[in-house]
Amino acid sequence: MAKVNIVEKKLTGGKVSLLLDYYQHGQRKKETLKLYVYPSDKRSKNPILKNAFEETYAKALYLKHKKEMQLAHGEHDLPTKTDKTASFIHYFEQLAESRNQNWQSVRRHLYDYTKGKLTFGNVTEEWLHRFQEYLRTKIKDVTVCSYMGIITTCLNQAVREKVILANPATNIRKVRGKEIPPKYLTREQIEVLEQNTQNIPQWFTDPFLFSCYTGLRLSDVESLTWAEIVPTAGKHGQFTLIKEQTKTGETVVIPLSKQAMSILQRQNLETKDTRAHDLVFKLKSRTQTKRYIHRWRTQSGIYFTYHSSRHTFGTMLQTAGVDINTTSKLMGHKSISMTLRYAKVVDSRKEAAISQLNSFLG
Known part of the structure; x- marks a missing residue:
């Protein structure tokens, strides 16, 4: 090398x-x-x-x-020009094949709005704003926000693959629907899940629990390589995760906790230097992932989604008293307003605790 x-x-x-x-x-x-x-x-x-x-x-x-x-791998530097006549619809379809149902819904709206004809050259800030307003006539604002996030993710991927030079969605002011508190797991619920893993393979449980202790999204866990697990400077035996997020393109730097490290030990951490380009976790298809989430929910009696693991990490940081700016960096948020959701969850739990105390004291 x-x-x-x-x-x-x-x-x-x-x-x-x-x-x-x-x-x-x-x-x-x-x-x-x-x-x-x-x-x-x-x-x-x-x-x-x-x-x-x-x-x-x-x-x-x-x-x-x-x-x-x-x-x-013989990769070249970023090109100075791109093919603006390339089909954005075709590119989006290729990415949507391996993504969840929301991507398919966005694809249908794109087709309805463009009749299936849209080039990268036409995907401008002005066009994105018009498309966002079109979506607002069809669906709720909270869903519009989610769907525009998918468009942004697609364009970020196009930048990384050097299809385009910059993401035109960067400065688009997103619609904000009614804020929904993030669904997260408590420490007690994580323990219950860990005790109910019968008939659920380790190739699924380990990545999910790793996300609970690092906040990585499913897409980032799927693509995580050993090269992105590096020794922590000046701290023998400790490691830091450095990962460019698939969704945002932002790089997160996450010192790994002992819980996260124990999961990596089960993946043969000691041989990582000989497998730098190998995936850390060998996740199967998204269909199988959904199947085992459903089975785990049934066995444990706890409702959760894979993304609950990311919310769990953010909530645990705030519960532990980590300041909001550090939490934001560890989560890889572009805006601190995203991080404040976790602070609000913790505040609401404190209010509920005082309410219980008042009831107890009469």
């Missing part, structure tokens, strides 16, 4: 810029990462400064691994 190094370029004021240094086709290249640190923060007694330094370097390490994989 091609060797890629992280190098520092000194800037004014003691700040340094992080770059990747590597050789490609016999030529030396330096690629700026747009990541900046103050070297003095590495040994700072201020935990906020020290954590910021470690998190930035962790992102640089992830980008280093990613570049090494790109060079190993």
